[in-house]
Amino acid sequence: MTRTRLGSLLVGLVGLALFATPVAAQPSTTAGLINSLNGKLLYVAVPVTLFVEIMLIYAVLKFRNNDEPAPTRENRRLEVTWTVATAIILLFVGVASYGVLANPDVTYTGAEEIEPSEGDVHVKTVAYQWNWRMNYQTANITELTADDIDTAVVPQAEGVEGPVIVVPQGQDLYFTTASEDVIHGFSVPALGLKQDAIPGQTNTIKTVAKETGVYQGYCTEYCGVAHSKMYFTVIVVDQGTYDEFVDSQTGSSDSSGSSSASLAAPTRLGA
Structure with a gap:
């Protein structure tokens, strides 16, 4: 040749x-x-x-039939x-x-205080053996599961099980991870998100969801016998649906005597 x-x-x-x-x-x-x-x-x-x-x-x-190879010359x-x-x-x-x-949407190095702009969402995910607690730091929504969601508002939640995070499309999203016992891993592969949840430490990742849909999340650090059952779901909806979802959740909290927080209220990671 x-x-x-x-x-x-x-x-x-x-x-x-x-x-x-x-x-x-x-x-x-x-x-x-x-x-x-x-x-x-x-x-x-x-x-x-x-x-x-x-x-x-x-x-x-x-050179397959070369029985007497010559030394390679220096070049x-x-x-x-x-x-x-x-x-x-x-x-x-x-x-x-x-x-x-170095991009903050891949490696977020923000200070301990996060001040989301209006419409942005900050969720603190607390891992424990063997489940998750999803607490919204920018709204009065805690330990949200699929059973707590009105499927008339968020139809994508139909048939979903376990912890759920509902977030809007096109807004900055902050996910702070924490652990109550051993090392866990917060990961949503389709969204490119992965962050360890370490006891006594909080870590934050940031992104902007560009496509609506339902995305599966997992624990990516082996944490015990029920590790494989530590899954959760991230549902990305349009802004109008998200606003309606927040109203439905905080409205039910208000009826029980709790006060809802502003979506743009600044919070500290330790909250």
Whole structure:
């Protein structure tokens, strides 16, 4: 195989692999950032992988009957080229990764006091063996489960079991994790969310949900015999449905003598 044919084959395979990469709608800003980074890294990994594999196959086929191989000659130009190419690839990977990891929707480094803007939602998720308590810090809603939700308001809750978080589309969402006993893990894979829940410590992740729907959440740290049953559900609805949902929940709280909190009220993580 000549160098021209080999180069043409390599370019063709790379183009086919990159063209065949699917582009799907991103359900959240966090998932979009992570998937975008994965795509960029794939654009680097595919050509390198194909190049190595083609060179390997070429060497095997060309020298398979060579019983007296000659020593490889030193080629400084090739070594310099290979070293520079590797450095460029690593620099690209580092810069691309840092740009995503430094984004607050992937690594939130906010202060201990969160002050959501109007319409934003802050939910504190408290893990324990073996369940979750979902407490809204920006509304008077605590320990919400599917049984507490009026399916006439949020029809997506029909048939859902266990703890539930209902959030609006297009608003900043803050999820603070905490644990009462051992290490747990708060994770919603489809939304790109994952954060450990550590005893005596609170951690916060932030995102913006872009697509309405029902998203399954899990505990991702083995925490005991019922670990596999520690699931929960995140339901993303439009703003109008969310406002109606909050009114229905806080209205029932008001009737029992509790006062509802403003959706924009600032709270501390320890609450």
